[in-house]
Structure formats: structure tokens, C-alpha cells
Amino acid sequence: MSKFNLKELGLKDNTIKEFESLYEGMYLGRVVCEQKNYYKVITEKGVISAKVSGKIMYNACSIASYPAVGDWVAMDRDEDAQGEAIIHGTLERYSKFSRKTVGPKDDEQIIAVNIDTVFITMSLNNNFNLRRLERYISTAWESEAEPVVLLTKADLCEDLEEKLLEVSKVAIGVDILVVSSLTNEGIDKVKEYITNGKTVAFIGSSGVGKSTLINKFLGYEKMKVSEIRESDGKGRHTTTYRELIVIPQGGVVIDTPGMRELPIMDIEDGIESAFRDIEELTIQCKFGNCTHDGEPGCAVKEAISKGVISEERYKSYIKLKKEAEFMAKKEKTKKLKESKKGRIKKSGKKDFVEII
Ligand SMILES: Nc1nc2c(ncn2[C@@H]2O[C@H](COP(=O)(O)OP(=O)(O)OP(=O)(O)O)[C@@H](O)[C@H]2O)c(=O)[nH]1
Ligand SMILES: [Mg+2]
Ligand SMILES: [Zn+2]
Incomplete structure (x- = not known):
């Protein structure tokens, strides 16, 4: 019996075609989260544990060629049983938000793939920074997903008009949403992007309210949220891993840990x-x-x-x-x-x- 409809989880016709031609007899699933070599994957039957095949490990030419959160993967089963299911392949990605790893190495770090919209989340108080926003917008355009600027904590902002004008000058061709999780201002506008079959990734600094918003759409406190430090207004890096979440009313969101910086790849x-x-x-x-x-x-x-x-x-x-x-x-x-x-x-x- 099916618990989930994969199309509602974002499965596109091209992916189905590719899967049918390359992975006969296997099962499709979407990566929910990952730790080292262990994955949680959502299938028609539910969330199962999986790991990549030895062949994938052997052939991987970079860390970025391993499945990432949001990937569609071909597996040997779609139900949880003893031991992990084996991932035999990753289907072609239609979008990919990635950055250079922080630090001296030049490796690519994938944040989320197969996303339709990137919510570039920035708070209207301490986190507000136009130069950082330009960096995020550039990376989002490169990802092939649609960038949307999500300005949070509107309740803490006293010069909204001015800030909106500044943002509109740097977010050319990009929708700008103003939201407050405290007063619910703008929540309905945000919801318009989270619909059946669509995937939205929340990306931004720590403490801007990404997980708080996702909890609102879920209707319960699934994601851990914590107070930001009063002294410097900085977040605490409450979310520690990337995770794909199915919204009951339709749509899929990806929550990500707050980024301290966004070093870019070739974008x-x-x-x-x-x-x-x-x-x-x-x-x-x-x-x-x-x-x-x-x-x-x-x-x-x-x-x-x-x-x-x-x-x-x-x-x-x-x-x-x-x-x-x-x-x-x-x-x-x-x-x-x-x-x-x-x-x-x-x-x-x-x-x-x-x-x-
Ligand atoms: N005043 C106000 N506070 C908010 C709003 N949204 C979130 N907060 C608060 O901001 C703090 C941080 O929220 P989180 O949702 O944990 O932030 P996050 O972006 O998920 O942070 P990381 O997981 O660390 O990346 C919490 O104390 C929230 O209650 C808002 O709209 N207005
Ligand atoms: Mg969070
Ligand atoms: Zn010139």
C-alpha cells in the first residue's frame, strides 16, 4: 500500500523516464537526510534507511557526486527491512544549490538539489546585509532554482520601507517577501510557494527564523528552534543537518543549518x-x-x-x-x-x- 505519492513529493516526468530506462526492477526514493554514508530516503511506503553501493563509492570522483538531500535515487527496495537498502544510482538533478566548503579546501559542498525555489532568508534586524544578499542571489541563480528573498522578523523592523527599497535595488527580477512568524504577517504569501510537487529550500544565516517558519507550515514544533544570543543577536546554529520535510497540506521544504559564510564556486x-x-x-x-x-x-x-x-x-x-x-x-x-x-x-x- 502506498503512503506517499512520489509526484506530490516533487518527482518529475523526466526523472521517471530516466529511472525506467536505467534502473529496471529497482525502486525510486528521495533523500531526506544524510550522515556520513547513511541516508534516510522517502519512498512510496515511507522513510527507510539506506547506504550507497560499493560501486558508487568506488567510482565517485568527488564528494559532490554522492547523493545529496533532495536527490532522487534508485534502490534495491522501498521498504524498511533488516539492514539498509542499497542505493545504486542518483538520477539527474535539475537544480543544485552549492557552495565551496568553508576553509582552505576548494571542494564543492552541496546544500540541496532538485529544488524549485530557494528562499534566501534574511532577518530585518541584525542580519540585514545587502552585500551578503548579492552573494546569495548570485549563487541561487546559478543553482537553476528560482531565488526568492524572504525578509523575516518584520515585527522587529522600524524602517521597513527603506529596507525594502534597498533590497529591491539588489534583488533584480527576484520576488521579495516580508514575513513575521510572531505576528503571522506575510505567512500566506510564503505559503503560495509551498504547493503540491514543489520543493523549496530555506537558506540563510543562523537565527533568522528558518526552522520557526517551517514549524508554522507543519503546524507543530518538529524542527528545533532556539533563542538567539541577546548580546550580539547571533544565532546558535540550532539546525545541525540538512533535512527534507513533507508539508501535510502539500509541498516539500528543505531546512538547512545557518551558514556563517557562503564561499562561492565557479558561478x-x-x-x-x-x-x-x-x-x-x-x-x-x-x-x-x-x-x-x-x-x-x-x-x-x-x-x-x-x-x-x-x-x-x-x-x-x-x-x-x-x-x-x-x-x-x-x-x-x-x-x-x-x-x-x-x-x-x-x-x-x-x-x-x-x-x-
Ligand atoms: N521577533 C521574532 N522572532 C523570531 C521570528 N522568527 C523566529 N524568531 C526567533 O528567532 C530565533 C531563531 O529562530 P530559528 O527558527 O531557530 O532560526 P534558524 O534560522 O532556524 O536558525 P539555525 O537553525 O541556527 O540556522 C528563535 O528564538 C525564534 O523564536 C520572528 O518573525 N520575529
Ligand atoms: Mg534552524
Ligand atoms: Zn565602462
């Missing part, structure tokens, strides 16, 4: 989309190879001097572009090395603290 396309105002201006410069550094007829410098674009936004654009170019070069060298080496082991992974 040049995402930056182009996020800074389309500046990109469009560069085409209007007098010289095709304008460096926007004092040349005559520079449309970018003119826009900055007229206050159409702020100096800070332009600096932020240049900084992100440089970071992305640097990562693109690194990626290239790394891929070359990997193709020579063949595979890597997953032993270095340690970003999971807990398992449900």
Missing part, C-alpha cells in the same frame, strides 16, 4: 544574472574592452556618478567576479588531476553532526 553565470543592471551597462560603454576604470564614455562609471548604481554594489560585483574566476581556474586544474587519478574517497566529509 559566473549566476553573477551575470544577479548583476544584470551592471552587465547591461557594460554593453553601452564606448569601448568594447572598457575596464570601467576611467576610460572616456564609460556607462558604468556614469551610472555610479549619477547614483543609479551604488559604488558598493559595483565593488561587490567585481569582488564576486574575481572570486568566481579564481574558482573556475581551480576547478579546471582539479578536474584534470581527478581524471588522471580516477577517484577519491569520501573520508574527508564531516559536515554532519546528527542523524534523525
